[in-house]
Amino acid sequence: MGIRERKAREKERRRQQIIVAAKRVFSKKGFNKATMEDIAAEAELSPGTLYLYFKNKEELYASLSLRILQYLRIRVEHVHKEAGPDPQEKLEALIEAMYDVYDFDPLTIINMFHLQSSETLKNLSPELLEQIKKLSRQSIGDMARIFEEGIEKGRFIKAHPMALSDILWSLFSGVILWEASKNAINQDKDYLKETLKVAFDLFRRGVGADKGD
Amino acid sequence: MGIRERKAREKERRRQQIIVAAKRVFSKKGFNKATMEDIAAEAELSPGTLYLYFKNKEELYASLSLRILQYLRIRVEHVHKEAGPDPQEKLEALIEAMYDVYDFDPLTIINMFHLQSSETLKNLSPELLEQIKKLSRQSIGDMARIFEEGIEKGRFIKAHPMALSDILWSLFSGVILWEASKNAINQDKDYLKETLKVAFDLFRRGVGADKGD
Amino acid sequence: MGIRERKAREKERRRQQIIVAAKRVFSKKGFNKATMEDIAAEAELSPGTLYLYFKNKEELYASLSLRILQYLRIRVEHVHKEAGPDPQEKLEALIEAMYDVYDFDPLTIINMFHLQSSETLKNLSPELLEQIKKLSRQSIGDMARIFEEGIEKGRFIKAHPMALSDILWSLFSGVILWEASKNAINQDKDYLKETLKVAFDLFRRGVGADKGD
Amino acid sequence: MGIRERKAREKERRRQQIIVAAKRVFSKKGFNKATMEDIAAEAELSPGTLYLYFKNKEELYASLSLRILQYLRIRVEHVHKEAGPDPQEKLEALIEAMYDVYDFDPLTIINMFHLQSSETLKNLSPELLEQIKKLSRQSIGDMARIFEEGIEKGRFIKAHPMALSDILWSLFSGVILWEASKNAINQDKDYLKETLKVAFDLFRRGVGADKGD
DNA sequence: CATGAATGAGGCTTCATTCAT
DNA sequence: AATGAATGAAGCCTCATTCAT
Numbered sequence: 001m002g003i004r005e006r007k008a009r010e011k012e013r014r015r016q017q018i019i020v021a022a023k024r025v026f027s028k029k030g031f032n033k034a035t036m037e038d039i040a041a042e043a044e045l046s047p048g049t050l051y052l053y054f055k056n057k058e059e060l061y062a063s064l065s066l067r068i069l070q071y072l073r074i075r076v077e078h079v080h081k082e083a084g085p086d087p088q089e090k091l092e093a094l095i096e097a098m099y100d101v102y103d104f105d106p107l108t109i110i111n112m113f114h115l116q117s118s119e120t121l122k123n124l125s126p127e128l129l130e131q132i133k134k135l136s137r138q139s140i141g142d143m144a145r146i147f148e149e150g151i152e153k154g155r156f157i158k159a160h161p162m163a164l165s166d167i168l169w170s171l172f173s174g175v176i177l178w179e180a181s182k183n184a185i186n187q188d189k190d191y192l193k194e195t196l197k198v199a200f201d202l203f204r205r206g207v208g209a210d211k212g213d
Numbered sequence: 214m215g216i217r218e219r220k221a222r223e224k225e226r227r228r229q230q231i232i233v234a235a236k237r238v239f240s241k242k243g244f245n246k247a248t249m250e251d252i253a254a255e256a257e258l259s260p261g262t263l264y265l266y267f268k269n270k271e272e273l274y275a276s277l278s279l280r281i282l283q284y285l286r287i288r289v290e291h292v293h294k295e296a297g298p299d300p301q302e303k304l305e306a307l308i309e310a311m312y313d314v315y316d317f318d319p320l321t322i323i324n325m326f327h328l329q330s331s332e333t334l335k336n337l338s339p340e341l342l343e344q345i346k347k348l349s350r351q352s353i354g355d356m357a358r359i360f361e362e363g364i365e366k367g368r369f370i371k372a373h374p375m376a377l378s379d380i381l382w383s384l385f386s387g388v389i390l391w392e393a394s395k396n397a398i399n400q401d402k403d404y405l406k407e408t409l410k411v412a413f414d415l416f417r418r419g420v421g422a423d424k425g426d
Numbered sequence: 427m428g429i430r431e432r433k434a435r436e437k438e439r440r441r442q443q444i445i446v447a448a449k450r451v452f453s454k455k456g457f458n459k460a461t462m463e464d465i466a467a468e469a470e471l472s473p474g475t476l477y478l479y480f481k482n483k484e485e486l487y488a489s490l491s492l493r494i495l496q497y498l499r500i501r502v503e504h505v506h507k508e509a510g511p512d513p514q515e516k517l518e519a520l521i522e523a524m525y526d527v528y529d530f531d532p533l534t535i536i537n538m539f540h541l542q543s544s545e546t547l548k549n550l551s552p553e554l555l556e557q558i559k560k561l562s563r564q565s566i567g568d569m570a571r572i573f574e575e576g577i578e579k580g581r582f583i584k585a586h587p588m589a590l591s592d593i594l595w596s597l598f599s600g601v602i603l604w605e606a607s608k609n610a611i612n613q614d615k616d617y618l619k620e621t622l623k624v625a626f627d628l629f630r631r632g633v634g635a636d637k638g639d
Numbered sequence: 640m641g642i643r644e645r646k647a648r649e650k651e652r653r654r655q656q657i658i659v660a661a662k663r664v665f666s667k668k669g670f671n672k673a674t675m676e677d678i679a680a681e682a683e684l685s686p687g688t689l690y691l692y693f694k695n696k697e698e699l700y701a702s703l704s705l706r707i708l709q710y711l712r713i714r715v716e717h718v719h720k721e722a723g724p725d726p727q728e729k730l731e732a733l734i735e736a737m738y739d740v741y742d743f744d745p746l747t748i749i750n751m752f753h754l755q756s757s758e759t760l761k762n763l764s765p766e767l768l769e770q771i772k773k774l775s776r777q778s779i780g781d782m783a784r785i786f787e788e789g790i791e792k793g794r795f796i797k798a799h800p801m802a803l804s805d806i807l808w809s810l811f812s813g814v815i816l817w818e819a820s821k822n823a824i825n826q827d828k829d830y831l832k833e834t835l836k837v838a839f840d841l842f843r844r845g846v847g848a849d850k851g852d
Numbered sequence: 853c854a855t856g857a858a859t860g861a862g863g864c865t866t867c868a869t870t871c872a873t
Numbered sequence: 874a875a876t877g878a879a880t881g882a883a884g885c886c887t888c889a890t891t892c893a894t
Contacts, residue, residue: 250864
């Protein structure tokens with residue numbers, strides 16, 4: 001009775017094998033210049049095999065983001081539901097979660113933001129697109145509720161909670177993309193972590209209601 | 214004796230004609246799905262003609278950003294040099310400039326951020342890349358100097374000025390891309406302007422040194 | 427355990443199939459007017475398939491010559507090493523070899539001479555060019571050594587052996603091209619074989635040391 | 640009454656200017672890689688102008704050969720008609736003419752042989768093709784008549800006179816093409832003149848009737 | 853399931869040629 | 874006569890995808 005499970009596990013392993021390869025290749029060459037053959041070679045599989053696991057190139061590309069969105073979703077939900085009652089603390093936990101999301105898979109997260117800002121999004125299968133939208137909505141939604149609480153408690157400035165979560169997310173993705181872009185051109189030192197820290201500091205200060213108010 | 218000038222003007226007009234068409238097509242279809250033939254048709258020219266004005270598809274794409282970067286550069290320089298001595302006022306002027314940059318050409322600015330976060334950047338001709346880098350560097354550099362002054366005068370938090378300008382830029386581009394991405398999927402109301410406003414408010418608050426300090 | 431061999435054999439068969447088709451098309455239309463699609467159609471394959479076997483059009487063109495150069499190389503080497511000690515006999519064998527080389531593949535040999543006298547040569551991949559150069563050098567070198575022996579034995583005129591082999595080869599290719607060119611314009615009788623015979627007779631007489639000397 | 644002549648002379652000058660440019664460009668790049676724009680640039684004219692003087696690219700290419708064929712034709716005719724009665728002397732004069740033809744315009748002569756051995760020949764306008772054929776026929780014909788005389792006088796071997804002139808011509812073109820091809824690949828010393836000398840020596844010996852006969 | 857050879861649509865680009873000025 | 878910008882046909886080649894083994 002373990003045989004079916006083993007099959008399933010092996011199938012999942014193969015999927016991961018492809019995902020890992022795709023991640024590397026897409027990160028190095030970008031969506032267009034990366035070929036399915038490149039990815040197959042990196043995964044030590046034949047091109048045909050990729051199509052047993054992914055409907056086409058775009059879905060494979062999008063699939064990379066899925067795991068990270070799931071991870072994000074779990075972390076954010078956890079912060080929302082389980083962290084203490086203090087909004088500031090929750091914001092800290094949220095920021096902590098974002099660092100972890102980045103460290104979880106730096107290559108993929110850049111891929112994901114590229115996807116976000118790309119025509120590819122428009123060409124996904126409805127199912128996959130729905131999954132992505134759902135996960136995004138949930139994460140952003142939970143983030144918004146955290147801000148909502150903070151606003152109600154007078155700890156955060158009075159702004160639309162959804163706007164705040166969009167802004168936190170935009171800041172996060174904006175900094176990552178901009179630093180990645182700078183690194184792509186110059187091979188300077190990578191200032192990402194430093195810049196992110198300042199960015200989050202700034203966000204914290206910016207979102208916090210003035211003490212005297 | 215005006216004949217040479219007229220020729221030059223016509224040549225420039227033709228270039229603009231192509232740029233306008235390219236802008237539309239790239240915005241609608243994205244870099245990959247847009248074909249040179251699409252663009253030629255939109256410009257009511259033959260495909261071959263495009264190559265009299267642009268070396269290839271990627272350079273045409275990148276050229277779109279150039280005008281906007283120049284506009285940005287001028288505006289930022291102006292703020293840096295000519296605005297009054299008050300750092301906060303300069304920041305206001307800077308934010309004002311960014312709104313104007315966006316309004317100057319919304320389609321193109323999204324293109325530009327896509328380009329920024331794209332493999333295409335690596336395939337440009339050295340000259341064009343150099344132009345883009347130079348304009349970016351100048352704008353970001355001037356922004357950094359504005360922050361520097363503010364920090365010296367104790368009006369802004371003590372952070373690396375370059376980091377602050379990177380963050381302002383990242384916030385700007387991050388919000389625009391994220392909202393564009395949301396609009397691409399849902400055809401909801403466009404919250405860009407509102408969100409940008411909150412984002413800049415937040416930035417202002419975040420970057421300002423506390424009154425009590 | 428025969429499966430890999432069969433694959434290899436089939437792959438080689440496919441290559442030959444393409445070569446045969448290319449030979450026909452190039453001979454009929456010449457390098458420029460022949461299109462890869464023509465060749466694919468002649469080979470009853472799709473255009474893309476050609477590129478699985480040949481890097482590009484020029485390499486396919488050049489590949490045609492390779493087999494014939496190999497054949498030439500083997501024949502000349504054989505004459506050089508194995509034919510009797512008599513220089514005159516060796517020259518006969520050499521001339522015999524040249525006739526055979528021509529008969530081995532008349533279409534291709536004309537292709538080969540066109541290639542030789544063409545800009546195409548400069549655009550080949552270094553590896554292929556090296557192969558061609560090597561085979562040519564070996565054949566011409568062996569021919570030169572045959573002449574060298576004859577000169578040492580006082581049977582051939584005192585001339586630079588390399589010059590003699592260049593001349594024999596030039597005479598051979600010159601006559602073939604010239605006759606082919608005449609045939610291309612007029613559709614007269616084909617005098618190639620007769621002319622070649624006279625040419626070789628003349629060469630034999632010309633290269634032979636005078637009896638009385 | 641000189642104005643029309645001056646016009647005509649200027650027109651002819653312009654033609655020559657183009658021919659000179661075309662010669663250089665074709666020699667450097669070969670027929671296919673050379674573009675009309677290259678040639679126009681080399682001639683310091685605009686592309687459109689070329690078409691005022693030559694119907695198309697192929698005719699321009701072929702025109703290069705025309706002048707040299709005319710020169711050849713004149714020289715050969717002169718040898719045929721005016722040189723002394725001695726066949727050997729006439730052969731000398733013929734060989735001398737060939738050297739001169741080569742020196743007259745080395746670049747063009749290689750062009751001409753490329754043309755001879757090329758698909759281009761098949762695509763010329765009937766008129767131009769007819770001119771080329773006529774000039775070739777006349778030259779080769781006159782050469783054949785020289786050999787004929789020599790044979791009748793018992794000074795040359797008994798062979799078909801036309802074959803002999805074809806062979807002399809083939810030898811000449813074969814050596815030139817082969818040496819050019821060698822030079823194109825290696826940048827060795829150019830052995831053309833030395834090899835040609837040996838080739839003609841050999842021809843002389845080969846064609847001469849044995850003294851003892 | 854895996855393979856990988858084959859497909860073939862379609863894109864980018866070139867360039868000979870034309871024509872309004 | 875000269876220009877040179879514009880044309881547009883057509884070629885080479887790539888590569889996502891399929892399918893017989």
